[in-house]
Amino acid sequence: MSNIVIKAENISKNYRLGVLGSRTLKEDLRNWWTKKSFDDNQPEGSPYAYSKEYIWALKNINFEVAHGEVLGFIGRNGAGKSTLLKIISRITLPTTGHIVGKGRTASLLEVGTGFHGELTGRENIFLNGHILGMKKKEIEKKFDEIVDFSGIEQFLDTPVKRYSSGMYVRLAFAVAAHLDPEILIVDEVLAVGDAEFQRKCIGKMKEVSSQKGKTILFVSHNMQALRNLCHRAIVLNKGQIINEGNPETVITSYLKSETTQYLQQSFDDSLSAPGNEFIRIKKVELVPEYIGEYDIIDIRTPLTVNFEFWYNMEEEDGLIVGVHLFDFNGDCIFDIASPNTSFKKGLIAGQCKIPGNFLNDGAYYISIVFVKNITQRMYYYESCLSFDVEDYRPPNAGWYGKWLGYVRPDFPVVLQSKEI
Amino acid sequence: MDKNTEWEWEIKPEERWFHLNLKDLIQYKDLLFRFVRRDILISYQQTILGPIWVFLQPLLTTLVYFVIFTKIAKIPTGKIPAILFYLPGTIIWTYFSECLNGTMNTFFANAYIFRKVYFPRLITPLSIILFHSFRLCIQLVLFVLVYLFFMYSHHDVTPSWWILIVPFMILISAVFALGLGLIVSVITAKYRDLDNILQFVLRLFMFAAPVVYPLSIVPEKYKLLFWLNPLTSVIETSRAAFFAPHIVYPEYILLSVISVVVILFVGLTLFRKREIEVMDVI
Numbered sequence: 001m002s003n004i005v006i007k008a009e010n011i012s013k014n015y016r017l018g019v020l021g022s023r024t025l026k027e028d029l030r031n032w033w034t035k036k037s038f039d040d041n042q043p044e045g046s047p048y049a050y051s052k053e054y055i056w057a058l059k060n061i062n063f064e065v066a067h068g069e070v071l072g073f074i075g076r077n078g079a080g081k082s083t084l085l086k087i088i089s090r091i092t093l094p095t096t097g098h099i100v101g102k103g104r105t106a107s108l109l110e111v112g113t114g115f116h117g118e119l120t121g122r123e124n125i126f127l128n129g130h131i132l133g134m135k136k137k138e139i140e141k142k143f144d145e146i147v148d149f150s151g152i153e154q155f156l157d158t159p160v161k162r163y164s165s166g167m168y169v170r171l172a173f174a175v176a177a178h179l180d181p182e183i184l185i186v187d188e189v190l191a192v193g194d195a196e197f198q199r200k201c202i203g204k205m206k207e208v209s210s211q212k213g214k215t216i217l218f219v220s221h222n223m224q225a226l227r228n229l230c231h232r233a234i235v236l237n238k239g240q241i242i243n244e245g246n247p248e249t250v251i252t253s254y255l256k257s258e259t260t261q262y263l264q265q266s267f268d269d270s271l272s273a274p275g276n277e278f279i280r281i282k283k284v285e286l287v288p289e290y291i292g293e294y295d296i297i298d299i300r301t302p303l304t305v306n307f308e309f310w311y312n313m314e315e316e317d318g319l320i321v322g323v324h325l326f327d328f329n330g331d332c333i334f335d336i337a338s339p340n341t342s343f344k345k346g347l348i349a350g351q352c353k354i355p356g357n358f359l360n361d362g363a364y365y366i367s368i369v370f371v372k373n374i375t376q377r378m379y380y381y382e383s384c385l386s387f388d389v390e391d392y393r394p395p396n397a398g399w400y401g402k403w404l405g406y407v408r409p410d411f412p413v414v415l416q417s418k419e420i
Numbered sequence: 421m422d423k424n425t426e427w428e429w430e431i432k433p434e435e436r437w438f439h440l441n442l443k444d445l446i447q448y449k450d451l452l453f454r455f456v457r458r459d460i461l462i463s464y465q466q467t468i469l470g471p472i473w474v475f476l477q478p479l480l481t482t483l484v485y486f487v488i489f490t491k492i493a494k495i496p497t498g499k500i501p502a503i504l505f506y507l508p509g510t511i512i513w514t515y516f517s518e519c520l521n522g523t524m525n526t527f528f529a530n531a532y533i534f535r536k537v538y539f540p541r542l543i544t545p546l547s548i549i550l551f552h553s554f555r556l557c558i559q560l561v562l563f564v565l566v567y568l569f570f571m572y573s574h575h576d577v578t579p580s581w582w583i584l585i586v587p588f589m590i591l592i593s594a595v596f597a598l599g600l601g602l603i604v605s606v607i608t609a610k611y612r613d614l615d616n617i618l619q620f621v622l623r624l625f626m627f628a629a630p631v632v633y634p635l636s637i638v639p640e641k642y643k644l645l646f647w648l649n650p651l652t653s654v655i656e657t658s659r660a661a662f663f664a665p666h667i668v669y670p671e672y673i674l675l676s677v678i679s680v681v682v683i684l685f686v687g688l689t690l691f692r693k694r695e696i697e698v699m700d701v702i
Contacts (some may be wrong), residue, residue, distance in 0.1 A: 098432045116462060
């Protein structure tokens, strides 16, 4: 394969723990001395491999990127994604290993790097463009396009310190969007600006990646964007590659491993099960009807809550069971209840259905309340189930920003032309 | 297999020694001039007197030296009028110390950019030298005006042919500042304590060059020590150029050329070797 444009072999990076800036000569001399005596005692091997003062941000990373490929990096915070991009961008050096590549590389780890508040928008376009590696002629050629894209034409000769933060970001992104390298390295810059601007940015990213056959490496927490833009994804965890391949498969398995869901709880012993002398919980479970080929709860998935409990109250008492759904900010999304009914003592089962296309994406938990005679709370089984609802957008949705609202029902919104 | 593939770039745990990478620098020449332009544009934003400060700074300093060293300490300046005597030394010294101060803070002052994007780091110190050179040029115009005034009012003031070598002498002080600045920037990035010491040393260093006194008042046995400082020959030669009977010592000029070239070489090597690594400890 000769169309490999980046090849990374055995990349590792360690960082020194503690306050990095406050290094003094004395400390260094001492370190040097201990390291020296350490080396004397130890035969071979890296002197800091065993030291607690160092942390490995990356360990033995190997990958190749083909020409025109869009490669996404996934992982939670601190997994090493950004460190890896920094090494490829030549901002920091790897501790071991090496990377070879061909083609002009530009990295966007931030938009608006080097912007100076005192300078006008016009000056900053050039300054930022040059910092990102563009030549003067290149910027002059694209200048109108950049200004157009940013939409700040009338403020072009105003110092950027007078800009609103939205204008600032738009101008910054406009410059970045007109970079024309062979390899582009992007770190989470899609998460800026308003919805309309984000749509524009994603559109630009797609255009860049598909039409011009450019190689792109990028990190994002926006799974929808990754799913739609990437050709391949790599999952990092604690500095190591734990999965790689088709973005759909990789992202799904990543999401499954990342969520700490409690979809089921059951208890066999009616004496020690959660509850009290009136109510004992036997089982609570959330059963999703998965849509598509992957077992993952997304906004389309209908959910059923099943619960069973041992009931021990007088026959004439009325019982209401309520299901409360909360999001992780603690806001109650709904509070629904069964009709007031009388039961004999014994095992009782209940069910509640949450239709698909109802909840917005996010993390949720369910609590179940048991009420006697309409007013008396007998037992409250708090946050007994928790689950995540993943976002889903049809392919080519165009916009991947956060969808607003607690719920996301697909009530039809209809338009019709009033022209005759 | 990709054995025959031509890789264009390589990233390794260590930068190579003695690898200036001139091609890379030339690629970024537009950035160099943009940095200079930025510094010029912002240095006089929101000041009332604006660019006039470029003139005022050396004039005020000269005036202070005149009062302290001539009027109070009564240090002789020979036949040369005191104001005119101090002016070139002050201008050259200010140029040198500002270049040095700017370049030695390269990593601290630009950490916010260096953490986000790659370009040859050498662009930054070079832009600082160019920016101060621009200011120096304006100040030299001021000096020439003052000089012409004294030339016609005092008959003792006459230039010599050495005047042609003055730009070269300024280049020596620029190279000296750059080389020293590069070395110091790499060291202070790691050991911040040194920055405080160096500020103090730099202040003392001014008196180790004949900025505020003529070299002629230095006792003969210490003179060689003074000549070891490249700035001594820069300032003394410049004086010789503008004040005719002064003597020029070509052997000391040669000595300072050699020493600044060595310093620049050490500086460039150290800087290129450590420029990326340093960012991990800042």
